[in-house]
Amino acid sequence: MHKDSILDIEHLTVRFPDKTVLDDINLSIQRGTMVSLIGENGAGKTTLIRTILHQLKPTKGKIIAHPGAGRRHLEIGYVPQFRNIDTGYPLSIKSFVGLNRLKHRWPFYLPQEHAALISALKRTNLLKLQNIRLGSASGGEKQRAYLAQALVNDPELLILDEATASLDVKAKNELMTLVQQLNQSDQLTVIFITHDFELAQKYTQRFMFLNEGKIETGPVADLSEKFLEAHA
């Protein structure tokens, strides 16, 4: 275990009947860092994330989470790949973000829930847009609403699952700039799944490269070299 890790992955193996997708993986993710998770289609990125999210039980090994001081469990936020939302979608941005606070009587929030909701809207620059229908928002705004939804429970770890794919260059950079600000101001740890090396190098410090069941890690400056090696 590393001194300040948020996740320690130890001898993690996930095997499906016909395939070993993760093969004895060992790595630590440091608290407060932004890390890219790279790998070809079918390399096992989703499988790794599902295991981190307790959606999948490892065949062998384990993932140890280290919640921060005063927290009982590691809260994880998840932002999916952008998919367009029908223009008829009825909920306002605020109500959509609030869907992730269902613990009580949505949409009648307790005061602390309402405060968390407003904070998530503020941190994603959506405060002024909170009452517009999500269906009428731009692609970038919709994706920021997904980010706000992931933030509303005050996560310590944020997983961006190809969350910038299908956005235009401006919206990609806006989203990643916001995430970078949260990383710096709140020590939010980020796992950024992407096929975009340029964004990985611009916004993250380290990479995790999944290939044939194994993971290699390193500083993002070495990313192109690693990728070329894997394809040599």
Ligand SMILES: Nc1ncnc2c1ncn2[C@@H]1O[C@H](COP(=O)(O)OP(=O)(O)OP(=O)(O)O)[C@@H](O)[C@H]1O
């Ligand atoms: N429940 C399952 N049962 C059997 N095989 C599975 C299961 N889930 C995933 N797989 C297989 O495991 C491999 C890794 O899949 P995974 O979805 O983790 O890859 P990925 O890197 O996320 O791919 P992509 O970039 O396309 O999303 C694939 O060959 C997939 O078919």
